[in-house]
Amino acid sequence: MTDDPWVPPVVLLAVDLVILTLRDSRLHVLLVRRGVDPYKDAFALPGGFLNHAGEDITAAAHRELSEETDLDVETLSLEQLGVYGDPGRDPRGRVVSVAYLAIAPSLPEPTAGTDAADAGWQPADHVLSGDLQLAFDHRRIIADGVERARVKLEHSALATAFCGPTFTITELQNVYEAVWGIRLDPRNFYRKVQKTEGFIVPAGRARKAVTGRPARLYRAGPRTVLYPPMIRPAPVSIEGGE
Template identity: 60%
Template sequence: MSTSWTIPTVAIAVDLAVLTVRTERLHVLLVNRGVEPYRGRLALPGGFLSTEDEDIDVAAGRELAEETGLDAAKLHLEQLRTYGAPRRDPRMRVVTVCYLAIVPNLPLPSAGGDADRARWVPVDRVLGRRGLLAFDHGQIIADAVDRARSKLEYTTLATAFCNPEFTISELRRVYEIVWSEELDPRNFHRKVTGVEGFLVPTGNRTSGNGGRPAVIYRPGPATVLHPPILRN
């Protein structure tokens, strides 16, 4: 006996969880949706593939540029995970591939595409009111924050939040803000300088401004921390 089987119709989309540190808080980039469904609601930048031949990574970069004006080539960008619950989008079955992007402190982005306005929103404010976001974007943001917090422990991802050159104090503040905990300055200094290839001195120091001038570093070639820097 033969069994008939119909290939389901599924749309493919990309979404971007872009994180940065601004004004001593972890922020995520959100847009106001300019179209239905959820018109006027906050959402992650993203959208559908433009053609059947478009590569997913290319689509992520295109959507980021169209909706925010940011250049993916200048960011830390990695796939977070795929979300495909049957009713996550009221229009039809939509599977989205979400990307996590980490950027240094940037000015306000410019919105475009089907987004009315792009803005940085504190993560703690978003996670406390997930129901205000469109689709399942509250859960996606929570997953993105968890990924960033975990990767700070065993990779050099923290430098992606910093400017090209930075002090150890500035790097420590990234850890403290993303992890939401205070770190002992001396212990932190010992750990990060003890990881080979994590930081490279530039040979310059800060002006001091009345205090002791601090050594200025840039990211080194290492991508993995050994030993890892663990949260309390």
């Protein structure tokens, strides 16, 4: 035994943000290019250290997102994704990161700021496949964020938020295919959607088609939690997907 007083380890606290949106019918994640070491010039999630011991962690996440990408943080609903604290995840020392997730439609182009050399949307499938070099353990964090988004589409009506005020079932299916990264059978998808009461409701009119019959239009229904859920089928890769 020793009489030396216990000295707590030095641990730094950071935040990272996984922001997902659909662009050109593909799932994209917001990344910045780091302008400083470590991992200078590598892609990374927006984020950084708390400013001071009294700063709220969620407030720090909003601040970092605003500083590094100039996005309007008030339009985003952040939820905590997880805590990442492997001892070797950051070469600067022991850093524990609290990751946040936001999923929103029609997000604008970001503008880089502070220590970010650039900021922009990157296709999620390219990021997850390893085509881009990422700093720290950010590929793992993004993979967790994408999986959370995929589960949300199974159990909630989130997909309708990525459609217009009125939409066709084919347009809704395109959202599921983009986020899940798989091709869906149209007939099975139609049956599942129609079986989920309150998910979508008829909009009372149809959209003229260039050829064939006019497409029925729908709008988001009152149900926010889907029962039965829209369970993902076994994956069959689509072009450009995982």
